[in-house]
Amino acid sequence: MADRPAPWPAAAPPPPGYLPPQRDQQLPSSYPGLPPRPVYREPHPVSALAVVSGLAATTVWFALFGSLGRDLASYAWWTIGAAVSAWLVSLLLAVLGDRGMAVGVAVASGAGLSLAMGFVAARWIGTQDWPLW
Incomplete structure (x- = not known):
């Protein structure tokens, strides 16, 4: 049986300044005037409640307008x-x-218009007559 090779030598620590400073460490005194890192926030964040409210209001809007139609056109x-x-x-x-x-x-509104245009396209495909004129 062959002899085992010698183990790898332990890695030497990196040179000073190679690794970034840790959170609990302070920057060296050579960086005294650096401002803190900026924090970017959305000035008007979008909430899920507002999106759902817009969906609901537009659904009612389309239902009211759609109920005014007598036929497909x-x-x-x-x-x-x-x-x-x-x-x-x-x-x-x-x-x-x-x-x-x-x-x-x-x-x-995009979904409601797509639905209506789907009905128009189905009529057009079925009868070969454009229903909007």
Whole structure:
């Protein structure tokens, strides 16, 4: 059986200044005037409650506008009008108001418009007649 090789020598400690200072250690006196590290925070944080409120309000908005339509064409046009006005409100909320509410309004209006356009596309595919004219 072969002899065991000699173990590796222990690693030498790194040279001074190689490792960053630990939290409990103070910086050397050669750095006296450094300001503390900045902490970046969102000035207007988005909360989940605001997003859900925007979703709920826009769902009611689309239900009210959609109920005004008598057939698919009028439903689609009312939904397009509701989506355009909701996007304008969302833009206004994003600039001046609550960003969470703006996100909820934008998401719900996109979903509502997609649903209406899905109905329009299904009618168009099924009958080969564009229902919005």
